[in-house]
Amino acid sequence: MIDLRLLRAEPDRVRASSHARGDDPARVDALLAADEARRAAVTRADGLRAEHKAVSQSVRRASADERPAVLERAQALAAEVKRAEAAQAEAEAALRAAHLAVPNVVLDGVPAGGEQDFVVVQTVGQVPTYDFPVKDHLDIGTALGAIDTERGAKVSGSRFAFLTGWGALLELALVNLSMAAAVEAGFTPVIAPALVRPEAMEGTGFLGAHADEVYRLASDDLYLVGTSEVPLAAYHSGEVLDELPLRYAGFSSCFRREAGSHGKDTRGIIRVHQFDKVEMFSYVDPAQAEAEHVRLLAHEMAFLSLLELPFRVIDVAAGDLGSSAARKYDCEAWLPSQERWLELTSTSNCTDFQARRLGIRSRGPGGLSPVATLNGTLCAVGRTIAVLLEVHQRADGSVHLPEALRPYLAGRTELLPQ
RNA sequence: GGAGGCGUCGCCUAGUCCGGUCUAUGGCGCCGCACUGCUAAUGCGGUUUGGGUCUCAAGCCCAUCGGGAGUUCAAAUCUCCCCGCCUCCGCCA
Numbered sequence: 001m002i003d004l005r006l007l008r009a010e011p012d013r014v015r016a017s018s019h020a021r022g023d024d025p026a027r028v029d030a031l032l033a034a035d036e037a038r039r040a041a042v043t044r045a046d047g048l049r050a051e052h053k054a055v056s057q058s059v060r061r062a063s064a065d066e067r068p069a070v071l072e073r074a075q076a077l078a079a080e081v082k083r084a085e086a087a088q089a090e091a092e093a094a095l096r097a098a099h100l101a102v103p104n105v106v107l108d109g110v111p112a113g114g115e116q117d118f119v120v121v122q123t124v125g126q127v128p129t130y131d132f133p134v135k136d137h138l139d140i141g142t143a144l145g146a147i148d149t150e151r152g153a154k155v156s157g158s159r160f161a162f163l164t165g166w167g168a169l170l171e172l173a174l175v176n177l178s179m180a181a182a183v184e185a186g187f188t189p190v191i192a193p194a195l196v197r198p199e200a201m202e203g204t205g206f207l208g209a210h211a212d213e214v215y216r217l218a219s220d221d222l223y224l225v226g227t228s229e230v231p232l233a234a235y236h237s238g239e240v241l242d243e244l245p246l247r248y249a250g251f252s253s254c255f256r257r258e259a260g261s262h263g264k265d266t267r268g269i270i271r272v273h274q275f276d277k278v279e280m281f282s283y284v285d286p287a288q289a290e291a292e293h294v295r296l297l298a299h300e301m302a303f304l305s306l307l308e309l310p311f312r313v314i315d316v317a318a319g320d321l322g323s324s325a326a327r328k329y330d331c332e333a334w335l336p337s338q339e340r341w342l343e344l345t346s347t348s349n350c351t352d353f354q355a356r357r358l359g360i361r362s363r364g365p366g367g368l369s370p371v372a373t374l375n376g377t378l379c380a381v382g383r384t385i386a387v388l389l390e391v392h393q394r395a396d397g398s399v400h401l402p403e404a405l406r407p408y409l410a411g412r413t414e415l416l417p418q
Numbered sequence: 419g420g421a422g423g424c425g426u427c428g429c430c431u432a433g434u435c436c437g438g439u440c441u442a443u444g445g446c447g448c449c450g451c452a453c454u455g456c457u458a459a460u461g462c463g464g465u466u467u468g469g470g471u472c473u474c475a476a477g478c479c480c481a482u483c484g485g486g487a488g489u490u491c492a493a494a495u496c497u498c499c500c501c502g503c504c505u506c507c508g509c510c511a
Contacts, residue, residue: 039469042469042470042480043470043480045480046469046470046479046481047480049480049481052491052492053492055491056438056491056492057438057492058491059491059492060438060439060492070491073491074491076491197501368467368468
């Protein structure tokens with residue numbers, strides 16, 4: 001949720017942000033009007049409550065003669081208060097709805113426009129060339145005995161896969177390597193729940209536009225998380241944080257329904273319903289948010305470099321940001337089989353937007369105020385394995401293992417087909 | 419799954435049976451002031467959070483006793499639902 005004080009003081013800034021995202025600026029004005037209406041309703045109800053309270057307290061002091069008249073007056077006021085409170089509740093609900101409909105204010109410098117309007121910030125490494133016909137990760141993985149999507153489909157349906165043999169070991173190696181890097185960088189390692197309550201899902205903004213992406217267990221009213229950003233953000237919900245920054249690296253399985261992505265990336269394990277991920281999450285002083293964002297991006301880049309993967313960094317355009325993000329950088333690795341860039345990691349600066357909704361605050365000179373939250377992928381395991389296999393493939397079907405990974409794979413330097 | 423207990427403004431705690439004097443008691447911690455070579459001790463005052471009003475501040479007002487709904491002129495207190503924690507039993511990796 002955006003800061004209503006900011007909205008009142010600088011509505012044009014919020015309108016400009018809305019314009020950059022390609023949203024209807026009428027939502028901003030609807031929010032302003034709802035805010036105004038709520039304050040009017042609150043003022044009225046407050047006044048009536050004060051009056052009623054005074055009369056009500058005079059009941060016990062009233063003499064027997066006065067009592068009936070006082071009671072009658074108190075009853076009448078009580079009814080009036082009840083009506084005013086209903087109006088207040090209505091105005092508050094309307095404000096909340098209007099509030100949720102306005103996404104975070106984008107930061108200066110974020111490219112305007114939609115999905116295609118990103119700006120390439122940097123390209124690291126060379127786009128690889130191969131003097132043999134490249135195979136895609138599924139062919140390579142199948143030959144290695146590392147990936148089994150057929151049985152994944154048999155057991156669980158389409159977009160599910162088994163990682164077997166080196167595939168399973170590769171996952172564990174990637175998780176261990178990324179966790180070690182995170183700990184080295186000062187993050188607290190966390191194994192997070194993958195099932196969360198509605199409040200956690202809603203608080204992090206995943207029940208808005210992307211609600212149909214989310215698995216829900218109806219009989220228990222729990223949700224399967226699509227990223228450990230959810231439990232890591234909700235971790236401190238409703239708390240006042242004494243010490244900032246707080247940095248966590250959470251490991252969890254992630255579940256996505258992939259509704260509306262029929263036919264897209266259906267082959268292999270690039271887009272599946274369940275995968276594991278190590279996610280960075282920072283709580284910082286809002287003044288430090290942009291610096292922290294750069295830091296998270298640097299960690300992502302360093303990790304991809306450890307894996308010897310060529311990639312580029314893009315500054316995602318305003319219209320392609322999630323509602324919580326004020327800025328987002330994606331790292332896209334080269335996918336040889338499709339000769340295109342594929343998003344491997346993503347880091348978002350949510351400023352105080354997410355923390356306001358989750359009630360995560362810190363004590364400053366002006367009292368309590370929301371902190372800033374940032375998240376970033378350190379390693380989305382499935383996709384990373386796919387890219388790793390493709391980029392490091394050799395003509396004979398073997399796969400080169402990056403040096404950084406070898407200590408976690410018993411010193412092996414390559415994977416050989418079975 | 420069954421039975422019982424508990425949830426009070428940072429922490430601990432009084433109050434709940436029997437509704438109004440609760441504008442929530444006391445202790446600890448914390449902040450300020452006084453006293454004091456310094457520190458400690460002591461004394462005095464302050465110390466939930468959110469919102470409204472207000473040019474700002476002060477002030478004033480409203481709400482807030484796990485959450486919600488209800489009864490009532492009036493709810494920490496009575497009723498119902500929900501959430502969480504603890505103990506015991508059962509089951510289980």
